[in-house]
Amino acid sequence: MKPARFVYHAPTTLDATLQLLAELNVDAKLLAGGQSLIPMLNMRLVRPGHLIDLQHVSELAGIHERDGGVAIGAMTRQRQVERSPLVAERIPLLAEAIRHVGHLPIRTRGTIGGSIAHADPAAELPGVLLALDGTVRLASARGERTVAARDFFVDILTTAAEPDELVREVWFPSLPPRSGSAWLEVARRHGDYALVGVGAVVTLADDGQAVAAARLCFISVAGRPVQATQAEAALRGAPVTPATWREAGALVREELDPPADLHASAHYRRHVAGVLAERVLELAARRAQEGAGR
Numbered sequence: 001m002k003p004a005r006f007v008y009h010a011p012t013t014l015d016a017t018l019q020l021l022a023e024l025n026v027d028a029k030l031l032a033g034g035q036s037l038i039p040m041l042n043m044r045l046v047r048p049g050h051l052i053d054l055q056h057v058s059e060l061a062g063i064h065e066r067d068g069g070v071a072i073g074a075m076t077r078q079r080q081v082e083r084s085p086l087v088a089e090r091i092p093l094l095a096e097a098i099r100h101v102g103h104l105p106i107r108t109r110g111t112i113g114g115s116i117a118h119a120d121p122a123a124e125l126p127g128v129l130l131a132l133d134g135t136v137r138l139a140s141a142r143g144e145r146t147v148a149a150r151d152f153f154v155d156i157l158t159t160a161a162e163p164d165e166l167v168r169e170v171w172f173p174s175l176p177p178r179s180g181s182a183w184l185e186v187a188r189r190h191g192d193y194a195l196v197g198v199g200a201v202v203t204l205a206d207d208g209q210a211v212a213a214a215r216l217c218f219i220s221v222a223g224r225p226v227q228a229t230q231a232e233a234a235l236r237g238a239p240v241t242p243a244t245w246r247e248a249g250a251l252v253r254e255e256l257d258p259p260a261d262l263h264a265s266a267h268y269r270r271h272v273a274g275v276l277a278e279r280v281l282e283l284a285a286r287r288a289q290e291g292a293g294r
Contacts, residue, residue, distance in 0.1 A: 003041035009052045014059040014139065017052060017166065022141035024050045026163045031055075032075060032114030035106055060113070060168060063087065069134070069173035074113020074166070078125075079104070081112060090174045093132060093181035093199055097124045100183070103191045113167040116152075119159045119224065122193040126153055127225040128183070129170065131199035131217035136161075137169040144168065153224040178212070179203040180287030184280045185219075186272050188263070194220050195264045196272045202284040204240065211235045211244070211285070216277060221258035221269055230255045231277065240289070245281045249274035 009028075011017040021028060029048040031037055032055075040046045054060060060075035063084050070090050072081060081087050081098055088095045101107050101115070101124050115125040116136060129136070129149040136152045138145050138161055152160050161167065175181060185197030197219040205212045214235040216228040231251040238244040258269035 001042050001044060004044055004047040006048055007050045009050060010056055011052065011054075012056045012058075014057055014168070017054065017057055018139060018141045018164075020050075020052055021164045021166065024052075028052055030117070030166055032117070033077070033110040035102070035110045035114070036118045036120070037114075054166075065090070066171065067173075069171055071137075071169050071171045072112050073169055074111060074117075076112050078107040078110045078112060078115070082107060091132070091172045092175070093183055093201065094125075094128050094172055096181070097128045097183040097197075097199060100124050100185055100187075100190075100194070100197070106191075112170055116170055117159060117161065117167045119153050119157050120193075121156055121223050121225065122197075122220040124183070124185070124194070124197060124219065127197055127199050127217050127219040129172065130225045130227065131181075131201055131215050132172050133215065134170065134172045136167055137171065138162075138165040139168040140165040146171075149225075150227070155223040158223075175201065176203055178206070178208065178288055180284040180289070182280045182283040182287065184276050184283070186276065196220050196258075196269050196276060198273065198276045198280050200277075200280040200284040202235075202281060202288050204285065204288045208289050209240055211238050211240060214281065216248070216252070216281070218252075218256065218273055221256050221273055226256070228252045228255050228277065235281070240285050242282070245278040245285075248281055249278040252277040 028050040031053045061073040063072050134149050136147050181201045183199045185194035187194045199217050201215040203213040214232050219225050231248040253270050253274040258266050260266040
């Protein structure tokens with residue numbers, strides 16, 4: 001199929017882009033990497049009157065350190081992030097998870113902001129952002145605001161961004177001291193959407209024998225990435241032992257209520273989530289003890 005007729009815009013500055021958004025509002029769609037939007041246009045699942053191409057807006061690209069973390073411009077290609085020494089050093093969870101995003105041609109074209117704004121519940125990058133408690137910087141002709149990841153993702157393909165706002169930048173905080181992170185997922189084939197995916201951050205106590213804090217975030221188990229808050233609470237102060245990880249896995253199975261679809265039953269997703277929770281926590285804790293981060 002071919003897309004319905006639309007008016008194409010190719011602004012070269014952020015100000016011009018925001019002005020277009022303000023004028024066109026709900027009748028416009030933003031084109032970043034196009035890995036999700038182009039198929040939706042071709043299948044006529046969306047029929048915008050206007051398409052605003054962001055590829056010439058250089059202000060929206062780049063990777064740099066800021067405020068104890070790494071800020072990544074929305075139009076930064078996923079492959080750039082994958083190959084960035086700064087990301088590998090400071091945000092190892094992102095460096096690990098991004099290798100699971102589709103295949104190389106997809107990551108070469110796909111953008112960080114595009115994935116975050118699209119908010120697919122099976123996408124890795126929203127899960128990483130939530131696991132790290134990152135933020136999304138939104139811009140419009142009215143100004144800018146910053147939204148925490150836990151508030152940004154609302155439901156399937158739905159975010160807290162207003163129609164006249166675009167994702168300008170995504171910020172990932174660096175790991176605190178004595179911390180390790182890990183990402184694991186199960187998919188039918190490498191590059192397919194995850195049937196279940198999980199990111200973990202484990203921070204150890206001073207003696208390295210107990211968990212001081214933990215984050216455990218899942219994708220493909222709800223309409224948005226979700227934290228396993230009950231398991232996180234139980235992990236605080238728990239010893240670094242296999243029994244602790246098993247208990248966390250059991251709590252995850254009780255806490256999550258995943259959907260069933262053509263690819264997996266709810267029971268299967270719940271079981272896999274518990275198994276992955278045990279494995280990812282053990283791996284993150286081991287990396288924290290080794291001082292490797294990942």
